[in-house]
Amino acid sequence: MNGTDDVEEAVTAAFHEEWGQVVATVIGATGDWDLAEECAQHAFTRALDRWRRDGVPRRPGAWLTTTARNRALDVRRRAAVEAAKVRDAAVLARHEDAHEDPHEPAGEDGSGVPDDRLRLLFTCCHPALSLDARVALTLRTLAGLTTPEIARAFLVSEATMAQRLVRAKRKIRDAGIPYRVPPAHLLPERTTGVLAVVYLLFNEGYAAASGTDLVRTDLCAEAVRLARVLARLMPDEPEVLGLVALLLLHDARRGTRVDAAGDLVTLEDQDRTAWDRAAIDEGAALLEGALRRGRPGPYQIQAAIAACHTTAATADATDWADIAGLYGELERRVPSATVRLNRAVAVGMAEGPDAGLALVGELEREGALPDSHLLPATHADLLRRAGRPAEAAAWYGRALELVGNEAERRFLTRRAEECRSAHRTTGQPC
Structure with missing residues (x-):
């Protein structure tokens, strides 16, 4: 070099x-x-x-x-x-005081938190802005994603996203939204939005919506760092602790999600001995502390699901019935199509592929997730597990029409070819 x-x-x-x-x-x-x-x-x-x-x-x-x-x-x-x-x-x-370290935060704003990035996060997440605007502005200003990258993540045109960012900045300026961590009495009304943005920031790093790499380590690390700061700011808020636990339990597996060539490695094929046990232990302890407070919420439930995976000694030892039950509880609190899709996966693993396919079929009949590759990819995987390779290959083809990340594209292409090969071998009819 x-x-x-x-x-x-x-x-x-x-x-x-x-x-x-x-x-x-x-x-x-x-x-x-x-x-x-x-x-x-x-x-x-x-x-x-x-x-x-x-x-x-x-x-x-x-x-x-x-x-x-x-x-x-x-x-x-x-x-x-x-x-x-x-x-x-x-x-x-x-x-520019000569005695000041230019890379240290510029001083406190009365919140007791001398962290410019946390101030920026709370400003981006002001309730006067829509959730989409909060997330987009955070990804742009805090994480450094380009406007085209954010547009792809939101499945909108670059021009549309540019306008959203301009409007969000203008609203902050015109409304005089303060650049600060809010005082303690205002924290509860701001917490939900801030946690959602940190969660989505981590998700973009953990499974990038576009680009060549599946994982963006910098975004994952920044989300974990911000979540830890929030936990220090609100140590008695169980959902904050739940979010930190969730991110740590997922981040513990980050290094095994791709191989040396940058290709996706599924959860069941990951090397569990290479998972970060310290992060898993810390996440499990934080989750236990959060649940003891007796106010379970969506992040705590998702952390419990992640703990089911990270504490299983082998893929075969995973308690899929427990995971399916937890997703059922999460669906009652957050009735989104994504949660229902994840529950379909868990049910398919716990009760058999046909049970999962029935739930996936409901989502498809409702027209859920029309722009996401995850629904057809899940349908394909359940068909593959059910021993129906020709149908699976067709559904992998539909997923490939929608996928934006190159690592996921290579994985889906490989799966589709495996199914086509299996079909040729077995002669299973189309």
Whole structure:
């Protein structure tokens, strides 16, 4: 690998790890979301040139944050023709105090939580914004996803998503939504939305909706980090503890979800000895503590399902009947098509493929999940397990028409070919 490759790799790694912190810090200093993103982009572009000449700095995040903040200061100074803008420049100048670590949070806002990224999260998740806008804005500003990536995740056009992001930022500005963690008495009404966004942020990292890689480690790590901060902020809220437990129990398996070639490895084929036992033990303990509070909710139930998987010594030892029951309880609380589909999988494993197919058929007759590959892929897998390879191959074909992630595409293609091969061998009629 030559020096240019080394620098490009370092900048890419820094982008995944530091984008949210850089943007959050500049927003905290300026209150200007568009300027913060522009200056962050400038910093990463400049890094490519400067790091090739001077070498990668010991603390890339600090270098990027300082560069972005200096850029914001320069922009504001050039535009400072009226008193308000002069005062903004003075505020920015104070942030450049020589005694302050430029990569540390800029100070507390009265919430007791000195974390710019958490402030950014709560601002993105203000109840004045729709849930879709909250998630999209968080993915853009905190996780650094591009507008096209977010558009693909939401199954909308790039132009539509760009408009949503513009409207969300405008609403924050025009409504004067404060850039802060809300005071304690307002936390309960904000918790549900924030937890949903952290959960969806983790999901996008754990099973990316598009792109070449199935897993985005940076998004998973950031979601776990934010969930832990929320747990410190609200240590007696069982659903917060349930979310941390859920993420840890899933994250414990992250390293085994793809093989060395980047191809998807199903849960039943994963190397359980390679799972992160410390994360599993911590997640199980957090779940137990949450359940002791006697207020079970959706995240605690999902964590209990994840625990059923991670505590089974082998795939065959998985208690699918218990999982099906937990999904039934989750469906009563969250009657979504995705939950019903997951329950169909569990029922199919517990009672046989035909039982699962009956539930999948109900979803299909209702027209559920029309733009998702998960429904036809599940139908295909149940048919495969039922020994009906020709039908399974056809349903895998339907799933391939909808899938957006390349790793999942390769997996579905491989499964379809296996079913076609089995059909040729058995002569099972189409």
